[in-house]
Amino acid sequence: MRKIIPLMIILLLFGCEKKENTEEVKSIIEHNQNTIISIHYPITQIKSIDRVLEKDTFKILQEFKNTYDSFYTLNQPAELNIDYTKKEINNRYLNLTLSIFIDSPTLAHPENYLKTYVYDKKEQKFLTMEDLITKENLKILASKLQIQLLNQYKDCLFLEEMKTKINDDFQNYTLFTFDDTYLTIYKNPYEVASGNCKIITLSIPISELELKIPLTKETFIEKNVSTPAPQTKVIDPTKPVLALTFDDGPSIYTKEIIDFLKSQNANATFFVIGNKVELYQEIIKESIQNGNEIGNHSYNHKNLAKLSLEELKDQIDKTQEIIKKTTGYTPRLLRPTYGEKNQKIIQHTNLKVVLWDIDPKDWGQKKTKEEIVKHILSKVTNKDIILLHDTKKKTVEVVKLIVPKLIEQGYQFITVSELEEVKLLNQQ
Numbered sequence: 078m079r080k081i082i083p084l085m086i087i088l089l090l091f092g093c094e095k096k097e098n099t100e101e102v103k104s105i106i107e108h109n110q111n112t113i114i115s116i117h118y119p120i121t122q123i124k125s126i127d128r129v130l131e132k133d134t135f136k137i138l139q140e141f142k143n144t145y146d147s148f149y150t151l152n153q154p155a156e157l158n159i160d161y162t163k164k165e166i167n168n169r170y171l172n173l174t175l176s177i178f179i180d181s182p183t184l185a186h187p188e189n190y191l192k193t194y195v196y197d198k199k200e201q202k203f204l205t206m207e208d209l210i211t212k213e214n215l216k217i218l219a220s221k222l223q224i225q226l227l228n229q230y231k232d233c234l235f236l237e238e239m240k241t242k243i244n245d246d247f248q249n250y251t252l253f254t255f256d257d258t259y260l261t262i263y264k265n266p267y268e269v270a271s272g273n274c275k276i277i278t279l280s281i282p283i284s285e286l287e288l289k290i291p292l293t294k295e296t297f298i299e300k301n302v303s304t305p306a307p308q309t310k311v312i313d314p315t316k317p318v319l320a321l322t323f324d325d326g327p328s329i330y331t332k333e334i335i336d337f338l339k340s341q342n343a344n345a346t347f348f349v350i351g352n353k354v355e356l357y358q359e360i361i362k363e364s365i366q367n368g369n370e371i372g373n374h375s376y377n378h379k380n381l382a383k384l385s386l387e388e389l390k391d392q393i394d395k396t397q398e399i400i401k402k403t404t405g406y407t408p409r410l411l412r413p414t415y416g417e418k419n420q421k422i423i424q425h426t427n428l429k430v431v432l433w434d435i436d437p438k439d440w441g442q443k444k445t446k447e448e449i450v451k452h453i454l455s456k457v458t459n460k461d462i463i464l465l466h467d468t469k470k471k472t473v474e475v476v477k478l479i480v481p482k483l484i485e486q487g488y489q490f491i492t493v494s495e496l497e498e499v500k501l502l503n504q505q
């Protein structure tokens with residue numbers, strides 16, 4: 078006899094006003110034989126910033142590829158990770174950082190360094206330290222920073238050498254950001270011949286400086302996130318089921334995918350990257366409301382399998398927190414980056430670690446949508462998890478081709494958690 082079971086899923090009610098998403102984030106994620114690459118930087122819609130960010134990241138990527146692409150490493154490929162932070166102060170000053178991480182079996186230590194960009198939207202120019210404070214003020218700043226450096230970075234080798242670079246010469250202050258309370262100065266490890274220091278970060282209260290630029294205080298109001306309410310969905314466990322999964326988003330293509338899935342009465346699971354959640358929070362909320370599942374795919378797509386325990390937890394927890402804070406939803410699933418799953422990851426998370434059964438490699442630049450469709454349709458069987466990426470335009474087309482075809486064949490598209498329930502039911 079045919080059994081119909083209702084599965085409870087979580088639906089969010091929304092009271093928040095709609096925010097226009099004019100801004101995007103650019104993501105490049107590649108997994109090649111010798112290199113793994115994950116790059117994220119914002120598209121601000123301000124031409125001069127976007128041009129510089131693109132130029133700088135492209136240069137880093139090219140240098141990395143030139144060094145490591147042909148380098149045959151035996152165990153682990155070389156990794157490049159570029160992540161960003163972006164903070165706008167007083168609706169006028171845009172503070173951006175790029176954090177560059179390079180690891181390779183050929184390096185003694187992973188390289189970590191920072192680039193900063195401070196842009197004045199009103200004056201339409203990048204600010205230097207000289208635009209911010211006077212020469213006299215710089216002297217005061219330098220002496221304060223020197224004390225902080227000696228206190229906070231006692232264990233750093235070449236501390237004295239670093240100290241000499243914190244002086245009253247503006248040329249030594251190319252890395253800085255500020256908000257309405259602190260001015261922060263950074264020093265990259267490569268500025269001195271020392272491998273053991275991390276990026277040096279020193280902050281001085283703005284109140285102790287006389288800034289040359291106008292800066293009025295802004296108050297940030299925490300958004301209220303509404304409470305979830307349950308909704309009933311009907312799945313027939315006697316019929317074949319499939320779980321479509323999308324990694325590395327959200328992106329500008331996610332909305333089209335969730336709209337199409339809705340039109341087909343189909344659901345999927347989206348493994349999102351934490352640093353994109355805030356930007357695409359409305360789309361994630363809509364996705365949840367449509368019955369889709371959201372999973373954790375790290376904060377900035379570093380190779381989780383290679384991280385220290387502390388960094389691993391940070392990548393997972395930060396992503397859980399930002400999803401919860403912006404959407405009220407708590408993910409139950411984790412998909413490790415680059416599909417690299419190990420005992421450390423499994424043991425140190427409460428989340429269910431999920432990989433996939435079918436990988437048509439839709440992220441490959443040379444793969445056509447026809448090849449991807451053919452790959453999926455020729456391999457698919459009941460209860461499979463299919464890996465796709467909602468960061469690729471052609472993947473939208475792939476979804477539009479495969480979903481109706483597979484529904485016609487009798488498949489139901491459900492989330493990964495629902496698939497787990499169906500598997501359990503069928504075992505009984």
Ligand code: ZN
Nearest residue numbers: 324325414415
């Ligand atoms: Zn990924």
